[in-house]
Amino acid sequence: MTRAEFMGRLRRGLVGMPAAAADEIAADYEIHFEDGAAAGRSEAEVAAALGDPDRLARELRAEAGAQRWHQEQNPSAAAGAIFGLIGLGAIDILILLPIVFPVFGAVLAVLVSGVAIFLAGGAVLVAGPFLGAPGGVLAAILMGVGLMGLGLFMGGLMAVLTKWLIDATVWYARLHYRVLKPALDNQPQAWGRN
Amino acid sequence: MPETIEIQLKKGVLTLCVLALLNRHDSYAYEIASTLSDAIDMGEGTIYPLMRRMQSDGQVETYMVESPSGPSRKYYRLTDAGRRAFEAQTTEWRAFARAVESILDATAQPAAPVRTTEDVTAERGAEQ
Incomplete structure (x- = not known):
């Protein structure tokens, strides 16, 4: 050459x-x-x-x-990063897929439920006081805020988890060049x- | 994947060798590559991905040196982090190599396994 x-x-x-x-x-x-x-x-x-x-x-x-x-x-x-490492053969896609799909699916599910709970909390917070929720206005507001907090927490947790998973994958693959x-x-x- | 152990072994040692060369004196890629490819069986081209990686890990840094003939040349030198990595990896390597050696020696002389084991234990004790 x-x-x-x-x-x-x-x-x-x-x-x-x-x-x-x-x-x-x-x-x-x-x-x-x-x-x-x-x-x-x-x-x-x-x-x-x-x-x-x-x-x-x-x-x-x-x-x-x-x-x-x-x-x-x-x-x-x-x-x-992930595709680069797959191209290198540092990550075997066939071994990775069965592990990645369930994990990714679980993360996505929790993320979606987090968003849903957040939205539901918002709805309770806004609509609750007017619709005569059981326990009175204050209970409806507190429940709304609480649900929104839970939704945010779930979303945040999944974001951290996703970042950690990618970090771990990149670290592992770099080790196997x-x-x-x-x-x-x-x-x-x-x-x-x- | 075939030859995984050999590959992993060489890869680990390669970083250590580059750290050792640069600890002795600053150098440029061609010099590092030709020295190492003579010493351990490796592709010279591998040195460039490795140097970029060590640079992004903060173990080495580059500087340009004017050359009387032709373009200026890129030199590599160890950073403080690189020097610490060199010391840590040297210690690890020595301990690992000694352990492997002692196992190889022990299997080479099956006639006196007890003494060998004692020697190894004594050596270990002296180190600590």
Whole structure:
């Protein structure tokens, strides 16, 4: 593989990352080729020693995704981190799905009931005093506020739990990154499809 | 997944090796990669994801050095957190390696298992 081929495949693999970060990574590898040339190695030798550019790109993208999740904790960063790590093979989707679906379903159910209880509390609070609730006006107001509080608490708890679950997944997956073996070893299998 | 132990082992050791190299002197990626790929069997390209990860974990930081020939070069140096990580991981590694060695030695000499065990216990006691 020539330097241009390696860089082309790496570049294609980095599509989707912020341009500045992708440029910086590409520059690192360009300099690696130059240093290799200065040390008297051919482009093919350097490319072979570097490893599979597709896999390197996946690893770099997964790392960037995990990094982004730690900085800005929103659903899109979470999805980016998880999908990056799945692409890397650090998370086995087939093993993960049976665990994720029930947990995700339970979290979602509690979240929805939290919202429902919150709304019901609001309705009791507003309508109760006028509809002659049992126990009088004060009881209706207190019950409304109480229900809304419970709803908020359930929602908050689920938000914390969800964040914790994603943190745990990202942590686990980063622990299971696979180290690239020198490309020479797996060249036939990895590039067999070309 | 095949070769998981080998992969996990190398991955753990790789970080420690980079920390050790940088603890000795600041370095640039090509130098780190060529040193390590000679010493342990690894793809040179792996060093770049690893360096970015160590950077985002706050273990290393970069600075540019003007080069007389060509563009300026990116050097890596250990942060205080990196130095602490190096010390902690070195201690862990030494203890782990010693434990594995003693087990390997014990199985290599089945004729004197009692003495070996005592030696190990004595060694352990001396350390603590």
